[in-house]
Amino acid sequence: MLLQKKIKEEIQIILKSEFPELTEENLKAIQVDASKSSSYGDFSTTCSLAFAKVLKKAPILIANQIKNNLEEKLSDIYSIEVAPPGFVNFTLTNKGFNELVKSLNKDELIEKNTDKAPILIEYVSANPTGDLHMGHGRGAVVGSALASIVKATGRQVGTEFYINDAGEQIQKLGQTAWSLYSKEPSQSDQYPPELVEPYTKDLKEGLSFDELTELVKNKILEKQKKVLSSLKVNFDRWISEKNDLHNNGKLTGALNKLKEANLTYSKDEALWFKSTDLGDERDRVLVKSDGRATYLAGDIAYHLNKFERYEEALNLWGADHQGQEVSMQVALKALGNNPDKFQILFIQFVSLVENGQELKMSKRQGTLITIEEVLEKVGPDAFRFFLLLSHVNNRLAFDLDLALRTDDQNPVFYVQYAHARACSILRNATTSQVDGEEAICSIDEIDNAVESEEIFNKCFDEKLSEQEIQATKNLILKLSFFNDEIQRSADNLNPSGVAHYLIDLANLFHSFYSHCRVLDYENKTLTLARLSLIRAFQRILKTGLETLLITAPERM
């Protein structure tokens, strides 16, 4: 078990016995974090500050109580300082650092927690009427990374893409396709023909309008799947509005539920949802006067179905869909679902910057930049990493020039390079050299090295420079917070923390690399000690990158 977790548990035991008025929830919230500055030790906790009010006691007294109780217990692992107004700071001994690296090499890197309810993440859900653009790309990247992170923490996750293949947009697509296919004059309000044309080539003759529409839709969908898959985005299920809701009675079922709950009325030959009564700004149409269901009706049916299968649901929607949120929330609530279990993240727009200029984009003029175009230039890893760096609530300027560069300006290369360097060291250590020199050691020797405090202490030998020792400690400390970072990202449903963590980690590794020579035939003990740290680093960086669905190359 990681040292900070051990410390946390000790504090919980102390506070529980000293202050029985603290609730389980209070105790659970205790955090042992990295200290802000090395002058405050290695780990610190602010729990005495947080509990001062509940306990009606000066924080410094609580802090001292923690210190006095904890001090004798593990004095070979850390020393404790209390700083006003009530911080408790822990400074690790060499043995403490050894314990950390041991855990990082032996334990599961990401703690599994199965208490949390299964969650369904719906994302992308673009219309099957054209190419996916960068806004979809952002949703795709964030959604897939999020699903992966949450899954890594042991929680059950399902992912779905909802295909809006039953509405008016698909009709318009059909009309455009039809005029291209039948050479009949085009009607108004259609899709730009040049965007549809590639899908109407080489079709057999004699197709009906519906057959043609279905065929073109499927071709577009296949292309979307292909593009997503090259971004490493795959879904557990693709839900078709037409086949999975309209044609099998689920839509009618949902409408009946709303009717039974007396939440609908008829007006102007349309069926309306009395959403104003429930807090919406106006009533919404469910079935249009031509007898077709609206998008909202289908979406309500879909979400009712989601909650039959999952306890919680998360949607990643484009910012242009924010008007739907209230209607959906009130509908679900009115039909007996807990609104706290349904959450929507709105993806703000991505703009593209090239040569320092923001590119003007318009769907109608066909100047919308597609995922494919950007992906072709920068590749999936840079594509993913850049879009993961900022929170979806924030508008994002994607700098094509920067992402195109394959040098140190591009953070994804910086991180991947750190991994390649670590692999290179491990490879050089464990394989015999071209000049016939034997390998320094085997993987087993490295794994065993960390078990020996004597070997590991070489990392902190007094003959080493202060810089070397500090670089080593900094790297170990950062590594020890990998699990915390993953858990926090999973809890907050925000993968950007992991991406930033990996940059910081790579930074500390590069610093360690330049200060600390690892392979040294003259000093095998120090070499082994440092290799055990490199091994932990490599394992964690690889896991981190792969959790974000980004490759961790062994050579670059």
Place this chain on the structure above:
RNA sequence: GCACUUGUAGCUCAGUGGAUAGAGCAACCGCCUUCUAAGCGGUCGGUCGCAGGUUCGAGUCCUGCCAAGUGCGCCA
């Protein structure tokens, strides 16, 4: 007009109510006889949009204002 989101270094962005607000890029100065210089070290750079409030403590929470983006269809 109303609703949602955003406002932090020249630029792109991090920042769980806790200590001295961070990173990358840009600018400037150094570092390759040794494991990958796609790297490292250093300098410069901030009234955290503005004004109040809550708190022992606010970039973080609340209110108002200002600015930007988005939404306000029998489109999806």
